[in-house]
Amino acid sequence: MRLLHRIFPHPHLTFLLTVVWVLLANNGSLNSVVFGLLLGIIIPFITQPYWPDRPKLRNWPMVAEYMLVVLWDIVIANITVARIILFKRDADRHPNWVRIPLELRTPEAITVLAGTITMTPGTVSCDLSAQGHSLLVHCLDAPDTDAVRDQIKNRYERRLKEIFE
Numbered sequence: 001m002r003l004l005h006r007i008f009p010h011p012h013l014t015f016l017l018t019v020v021w022v023l024l025a026n027n028g029s030l031n032s033v034v035f036g037l038l039l040g041i042i043i044p045f046i047t048q049p050y051w052p053d054r055p056k057l058r059n060w061p062m063v064a065e066y067m068l069v070v071l072w073d074i075v076i077a078n079i080t081v082a083r084i085i086l087f088k089r090d091a092d093r094h095p096n097w098v099r100i101p102l103e104l105r106t107p108e109a110i111t112v113l114a115g116t117i118t119m120t121p122g123t124v125s126c127d128l129s130a131q132g133h134s135l136l137v138h139c140l141d142a143p144d145t146d147a148v149r150d151q152i153k154n155r156y157e158r159r160l161k162e163i164f165e
Helices: 002-007 011-025 030-050 060-087 107-119 145-164
Strands: 096-101 123-128 134-139
Touching: 011 030, 060 107, 060 145, 096 145, 107 123, 107 134, 107 145, 134 145
Parallel strands: none
Antiparallel strands: 096 134, 123 134
16 A cells, blocks of 8 residues: 555546546547556656645535536626626626635635635635735625625635535
8 A cells, every 4th residue: 555655646636637638638549548647647756745734635525516516606607797797887886805704724725715716707816814814805796795705605615614624
């Protein structure tokens, strides 16, 4: 088991890099798979010293649920942003800054939350406080900033706490 861990220090990353290489090559040949596997072994092996405290995912079913929620929210946000851009007058829009107080403490969880907010159309993560206790988010149209804050905390942060902490 120890030898296997030395060859594959980050097995999930090895698998992900292999799949991404095959998809980027757009070729499912044996050569592409073998080269992707070599990259998947070499890159984690070389970067292993920079990952002393690998994040541990505590709840894998919650990871799948989180991904589905985020994908659903991205689809809905695309439709909402299209409606805002096409049909809402500038005078009726309410762009706002929203401060999200964070209960998350692990850098990986905070990074996933900030990335999720930025991937969702109509919102952008702009700043993290120096102590990492709050996140500043800009919203394209947010007349009620408290509702936006509560939605982010309930839909994303709560799930990320279950996954990472």
